[in-house]
Amino acid sequence: MAVDTAALDRRRFLRGTGIALALPLFTSSSARGDQPADHTPPRRLACFYQPDGVPMPLANDPAFDEWAWFPHGSGSDFRLTRCLEPLEPLRQHLTVLSGFSHPSARSIHGHSNADQFLTGAPTGPSGEYRNGISLDQEFAAHVGDQTRIASLVMSTDGGTGTPRGAHTMSFNRHGRPIPAEHRPKRLFDMLFVSSDPDAARRLALSRSALDDLLEDARSLQRSLSSEDQRRLEDYLHAVRETELRVQKAAKWIHTPLPKVEAGSLNLELTPEQPREFLQTMYELIYLAFRTDSTRVATWQIGRENGVGISDYLARAVGFNLTHQLSHNTKEPGGWKNFGTYCRFLSEELARFLQRLEATPEPGGEGSMLDHTLCLFGSASSAFHLSRNYPLILAGGRSLGFRHNQYLNYGPQNPEGGAWEGGQEPWQKAVSHEDKPLSNLFVSILQKLGTSTERFADSTGRVDAV
């Protein structure tokens, strides 16, 4: 698979005109079905994962000023380096955070930890493996039934990957990985072309069974003493609630799909045309949100540790393999090269955020961005080090998120520098107590309108966001 340098210049697409959309207006009944009019504008969550950490030159390194990933300064008085500079126009919609990590991962090799970025579960370095529910699925459990698709799960490498080498950010309530879709065409079809043919059948089966259960419960209830009847109420209530869920789900089967014309959207792209691939994937999330087909999306932009198609993404900026950039930082220009790749990711993230910002929230105040919280980050900062995660929160001002700030809870002199061999940073003793990332997840879930008090190993909230 040679590098198709021509691809790098094919920026014909999505610029300005973007794709020609025959979008029915967002609020029209064809997109939203015959649901009762719900006047609260939707709240959305999108999460993105960048693998392999970020540039962390030491303060005395010449590259520190320009190519350290974390901003300089703090609070509202901060300066983005060239890694994040493309996000500068979105400053009012943006918070950069440092000094967060999942406690259970802090002494585990960074490449094993993408699995728990959104779950906070102690997935460990080897041996037995158990994961927990991810942030997006926790939110989807609250809003998933309000849209045709409960959540969109995407990755560049596709599928689930393997435990400790996930290709997905999303895990269900049993901690099992949810396979991610990596093909733009399949995503588009799923969203706008055809619905799951088996879904209607499964729902019908479920309905018949539930009717039967209700009848069983009622006939039993009639023979019970009044004290016992009260206990059975629990069960009856559960059956009735499940019936309502099934009815709701069934409605979507008969709701026509939103009409979106692919137009110039190139759906046959692969990561071998990296920039266009990123743009297409972001655009699909935008379209899914815009048509209110879902309110939850995750996209693992790359798997940890290379060895996957996502490793080609750095070809967008003229490098061969992405993961190698994080290893070559001790070479001349190494920080700049790694930073240039991060800058590329920032450019495409900024493009997506600006697209949301430019779209007024249908039926609500402000822009779509104001109603959408985006979380962008990685489970490692310095070389293989699962501490001090690089994190960006963007959007969601109408949900109560405060922005234009750099919240630095990290150590005075964060671990960094090029690895010169010997003991790796992750093998060193923990010298700084990061804040549990799950605390941030609790705050996110609360602002998204859930009544979450705890998530994974959380010990509180983060009120500064």
Added chain:
Amino acid sequence: MPIRCLQTLHAVCAAGLWLSAACCAPSAFSGGGASVYGSEPPAAADLSAARAAGRARSRLIHSGNLRPPADPRVPAGNPQATDSGPMPTADVAGFQQRIAPVLQRSCVPCHGPDQVEGNLRIDTLNPDLLHGPDTAWWLEISSVVARSEMPPSDAEALADSERALIVEWLSEQLRSASEVQRAAHSGSAFRRLTRYELNYALQDLLGQPFSFARDLPPEPFSKDGFQNSAELLQMSAGQLEVCREAFLKGLQRTTVRGERPPLLHWGCSMQAASADEWTRLDKQQQQLREQHASDPAALETALAEFQKQHSRRHGGAYYLDPASGLTDGIQWGYGGAQYAWPPQSTPPSPPPTGGRTAIVPPGRKLTVELGDQLPEFGPLLVRVRASLDSEPVRAAAEPASKSGRVPELQLEFGWQASNDSQASMRISDIRHPVTADPAGPVWLEWRVPLDEIEPRNLVRGINRLGDTPSPSELIRIINSGDSPGAVRIDYVEVTAPAWETWPPASHTELLGTTPNTDEQSAAREILTRFLRRAWRCRVEPQELDRKLALFNTIRPQARDFQEAILEVLAAVLASPRFLYLGQVAENSPGGCLDAHQFAARLSLFLWCSIPDESLLELADNGTLQQPDVLRLTIRRMLADPRSARLPREFVRQWLGLQLLGFLKVDRRVHSQFDDSLHEAMQTEPIEFFREVLNTNSSVLDLLHADYTMVNQRLARHYGLPEVAGSEFRRVSLPPELHRGGLLTQAGLLAMNSDGLDSHPLKRGIWLLERILNDPPPPPPPAVPRIDLADPEILKLSLKQRLENHRSQPACYSCHARIDPWGIAFEQFDAVGSWRTSVRGKPVDAAAELWNKTTLDGADGLKTYLLEQRQDQFITALVSRLATYGLGRPLRFSDAAQIEHIASQLRAEGDGLATLIELLASSDLFQSR
């Protein structure tokens, strides 16, 4: 450290995990059973004498409650003859004559108009315990007087005869009050099956050992520590959804479709695996021969040197050629799946013995990579040809033959997809001891359902073999390392899917043997069988018809008959008639369970599962509750292998063993602690309880016995003579080991440590709560914190720190009741090992109880319990077993029944199996 722990415990209390002053705990009811027949005598010569002395002063034996409590089905004053008497009445006259004068003199000075200690005025309490409002206070008074905790030591002592008088009168009145309440109140014992009960029930119903309830959420623990407590077993829409999914999936896993899938075989001989290594070794030797062709002496030296270099032991698993004695390390790497054995479609033939073999030293693993062709479902059969490695040159410092212990093999499954993505897990509880001589290796076998393994390598079928991430999977054979012996493995054979028959028995038992062309009658047949077992009742024709109607509704939407019928069976399981038990009909006299509900409660109690056909038949013909039939039935059920679940589940919950599972021991300090010991520690209490049950030994053995159950790892921990293998077996305990009974078991001592050091508070609270059913009250809202910055405090020994804490008035009343019970165990460290010194100072395990009795270490504590607290312990055990068996918290109205059962138990010799029979055939057990 203890200071920090005090704070932790207070946090626990604040979280409400502690029982509030248990005004209705039935144990308190019989006055705690402490001696009222004489003050503390000199300590008995030994523990068995203590036991005899304690029995001699048992109140339950001498004036116990052998008359069955009033039958709540019979209204008071009804002359109709039953075994039970009429409803009792309050003895207010007796109170005025005999009790009030003693209370007036001994209690009222501090609990009266002049002084109101503890917010209690005894002079104004209503002496009608049956109908008055002060029954809870009387309960409390009865307990503290019986335990000689009141009057306090600095007040005028109460004469033994007076103490006995008060306790006797209060016990009698409280018992009557309980009977009155029982008649007046109903309550409910209707509950859902727990997650673990559902799992066992499905295993019995579907005939497969799968973990059917894996996805169900775990149940919470009640205040008493039980997970089957009716009021906590809720059902939400989410739970119902998970149940339905799990039931359907379980039914699908039990059945198969289509033709028998082809068998795949892997024949992995170490002779073949080491071919490259030996080619190299041969080549090196050949080079030496060529090099020294002209000099035979030099050649001999060179070859001898070569032999010496290449016959050493290796750290990990390695190869050995028994003929030449040469060894070489085993190479394995995940990259490119280059070490994966290809499967073949014909059964391989094992190579002759005596060829090259793998040696697996203690604690090491042999990796056998199997590629990406292992199927999704069906049994995985792993056979290993193994023997001991007795070559002296490689034997460890302590030769295996001299050790009484034997190496054991365990099976792991895993993969390595890339350098940082790997997993490996034990997939079978089976540990095969290896005792065979190298000349006669034996076959060891594991059979594991492939779909029980989770997670599998998820890039199978996506990536090709050789790609990274690698889709290859592997097994590892582990020498568990409990013995110094190494193991030889010269051949590993893997077969999958190794169905013994097709379709498997579980399929035909559920869906029948021959395909029935008439779907209606086939469905009727299947449903008739299944409904009967799952709903454990006589199935009414209209209920069967309703399920057939559901089948007919579903059938057109389903792909085939099997899919439709499994959907219906899943609905049968999701029905409340499967999920719930313990219901009582509105018009049932006295709240009695009907025969089928009783059968279900009985089998849930003894088997953690649903009734079998013979139990159902006894319920059908109405004979189950006849005393003789019931007694025989209980004995049959206890003899059934399913009864092993009773010790496992009851003991786990009663003693709170889940905390032992979570225990994180500091292995730098306690280097002898390992996974095998951790596992053995969790098993011992269960095996010990099972032994007491199986031999119908006295329940007092749980407090102290001169035997216990150990395996080789635990025997080593206790310093017992070595036993071979991880199976638990009964051994005698010499007194100098200071073991015997639950209290001094390593696991329970370790559980109530903090992983680094002992934790007297945890141990004390645990003993009071779990063993004596006398939970301490929660701490007051504003307890003073101990100033850890105070250097004077840090200088103190642990016992001194606790004393210091106790000296603060706000802490005293609770800690004086808790601390001594824990301090008495100070001779045991954080992993339950015996010790005589702590940080260079001799252990001080002498503890003074609130009532001024001194406990001299754990032996002293056990002596005291056996002498003075037999009845309290027995009543506590009866209460806990009843709570578990009924699946609901006990009420004050149950107290008379509990005391009755305890009295019967004492009269019949204290046997644990006797207790189970008494409980299961009691009136209490037959009503809600």
